[in-house]
Amino acid sequence: MPAAISLLNVIPDDKKNFFTKIIVKLLDRVLAINKLDGLYRENNLHGLDKTSFAKSLLEGLNIQLLGLEELQAKIPKTGPLVIASNHPFGGIEGVFLAWAIEQVRPDIKVMANQGLKIFPELEDYFIYTNPLSEKDPRNAPSIRTCLKHVKTGGALLLFPAGRVSYFHKDTRRIADHSWNRLIASIANRTNAHYLPIFVSGLNSSLFYRLGRIYFRFRILMLPRELVNKRNAKITVTAGEAIAIKHYAKGIDTGKQTELFRAQSYLLDPAWQKAWPADPVAQLQPLAIETSGSLILQEVQQLPSEQHLFDHKDLSVYFGYQNQMPNTVNEIARLREMVFREHNEGSGEALDTDHFDATYTHLFVIKTHTGQIIGAYRMGQTDKLLADGNLENLYLQRMFDFSPDFVNRKQPCLEMGRSFLIPEYQRSFQGLFLLWRGIGAFVCQYPQYRTLYGTVSISKLYDVRSAAIIQQAMVTPTDKVAPIAPFEHQLHPELQDFAKQHGxxxxxxxxxxxxxADGKDVPILLKHYNKLGAIFHCLGIDKNFNDTPGLLLSVDLPNAPEKLLKLYMGEGWQAYKN
Incomplete structure (x- = not known):
């Protein structure tokens, strides 16, 4: 009885003869393809449709796949989609990923190595190519087919390395080959979403040893490695589908392809960790709301210069706790309410400390009701450090400031504890009015040329996101250091990308x-970045539910002119000069 799985399946009929059949039979034994054939017969795989074949093959090998439900939940059900994975095993991952994805996207096609023609039952999944020869003219029809498939709204799975992962002498790591830029080209030309996948696992140590002697030994070992996956547990980790518009404008396909590859390795579970348990274990009930009428009474008694401006039905003021204790009490209540939504806050009825008594409170209220919609707490460092005591600064508890840091060399405003109530968090107006207020304040007190403070990185972000923000934004300095530094190592493959491209x-x-919820860079961080902020370091605020805070400073006179005009109005030139 002829073999169902044999190298004869990849040899054209006009090339088959008695001698080739003898040679192929010998090679089938040497390469363990005969064992695949035994598996084929044992599980009655011959002639099955692609879905039944893939399922039965996995059952026959008794492979336990972890993470498939999470993968399937992240696959967009419609629309152009490009999916890419690392290639740790060299074959079986193509089978189980196609099978898993098909359950959500019946239109899935896989750009695959011609060697997989050894499984004729899977032919309907595959668009065959020769990845070892990128310039092979026979690849052109395959590429056109892939492009057309995605353009018409289909889903395409690729293994852009084009070969199995191997040991790299330069990095001393087992990883994919460089990815083919075809993946970025297809994604861009079809305006598809990109879904990165990482498959955990390794082949045998013999596989890597032989591969170091001669690279083609890896190809010859693949059938044996597939059979060796019997009883294996394999974890599949999927990222989130990313719209192409979120990639940097003007990025070339080569760099974008490297980024796609790095995004796959970023998913490696071995390089993920959870945030430590929150020190705030129990939340006290919030304090009772202060009435708007009481707040209006207090602000009406403030000196006129502390009423910065009005805008429509909103008014902006600054004041001190001894002038308006009830207003500061309500600010502290609202801070706690908002911070809890971001897994921050003190857990107490109010978010308050002794710095509320010495810092300046800038806030926005509804003119007619007295409702507070947002606030900033600002430390005037020339006043706070008049006695030379650095303990008068809140951020001294987070950072070790050297004598060369800006807050010890000139008057600054230490910015912190900012918030907007929920109904204003997604509107331009709330943040705009707070910054108009800051602009009006520094125009009154132009000795303050530098703002510095922290942007909180909520622990609702993944730990990796905080590490990415740190690596991307921080300019190393010896002028300040975190007392409790944030520490998380990103995957070495992403680190390599960062070293080369930033x-x-x-x-x-x-x-x-x-x-998972599509979060982007924190809005306030984006805003400071537009102002030309320098980001110094990322530290853990032990007095704020162990929340990471990114320390920054802004040389305000050198901020973009259009923003100075926006926030300072007619006073911008006098302040700048």
């Missing part, structure tokens, strides 16, 4: 690939 232009795409 991450600053790619933070958006990287975060979109791992944040």
């Amino acid at each position: 991450l600053k232009k790619h933070v958006n795409a990287l975060l979109k690939g791992i944040e």
Whole structure:
């Protein structure tokens, strides 16, 4: 009885003769293809449709796949989609990923090595190519077929390395070959979503040893490695589908392909960890709301210069706790309410400390009701450090400031504890009015040329996101250091990409690939970045539910002119000069 699985399946009929059949039979034994054939017969795989074949093959090998439900939940059900994975095993991952994806996307096609023609039952999944020869003219029809499939709304799975992962002498790591830029070209030309996948696992040590002697030994070993996966547990980790618009404008396909590859390795579970348990274990009930009428009474008694401006039905003020204790109490209540939504806050009835008594409170209220919609807490460092005591600064508890840091050399405003109530968090107006207020304040007190403070990185972000933001944004300095530094190592393959290309232009795409709810860079961080902020270091605020805070400073007179005009109005030139 002829073999169902044999190298004869990949030899054209006009090339088959008595001698080739003898040679192929010998090779089938040497390469363990005969064992595949035994598996084929044992599980009655011959003649099955592609879906039944893939399922039965996995059952026959008793492979336990972990993470498939999570993968399937992240696959867009319609629309152009490009999916890419690393290639650790060299074959079986193509089978089980196609089978798993097909359950959500029946239109899935897989760009595959011609060697998989050894499984004729799977032919309907595959668009065959020769990945070892990128310039092979016979690949052109396959590429056109892939492009047409995605353009018409189909889903395409690729293994862009084109070969099985191997040991790299330069990095001393087992990883994929460089990915083919075809993946970025197809994704861009079809405006598809990109879904990165990482498959965990390794082939045998013999496979890598032989591959180091001669690379083609890896190909010859693949059938044996497939059979060796019997009883294996394999974890599949999927990222989030990323719209192409989130990648840096003007990025070339080569760099984008490298980023796609890095995004796959970023998913490796071995390089993921959870945040430590929150020190705030129990939340006290929030304090009772302060009435708007009481707040209006207090603000009406403030000196006129502390009423910065009105805008429509909103008014902006600044004041001090001894002038308006009830207003500061309500600010502290609202801070706690908002911070809890971001897994921050103190857990107490109010978010308050002794710094509320010495810092300046800038806030926005509804003119007629007194409802507070947002606030900033600002430390005037020339006043706070008049006695030379650095303990008068809140951020001294987070950072070790050297004598050369800007807050010890000139008057600054230490910015912190900012918030907007929920109904204003997604509107331009709330943040705009807070910054108009800051602009009006510094125009009154132009000795303050530098703002510095922290942007909180909520622990609702993945730990990897915080590490990406740190690596992308921070400019190393010896002028300040975190007392409790944030520490998390990103995957070495992403680190290699960062060393070569930097991450600053790619933070958006990287975060979109791992944040389940589509979170982007924090709005306030984006805003400071537009102002030309320098980001110094990322520390853990032990007094704020162990929340990471990114320390920054802004040389305000040198901020973009259009923003100075926006926030300072007619006073911008006098302030700048």
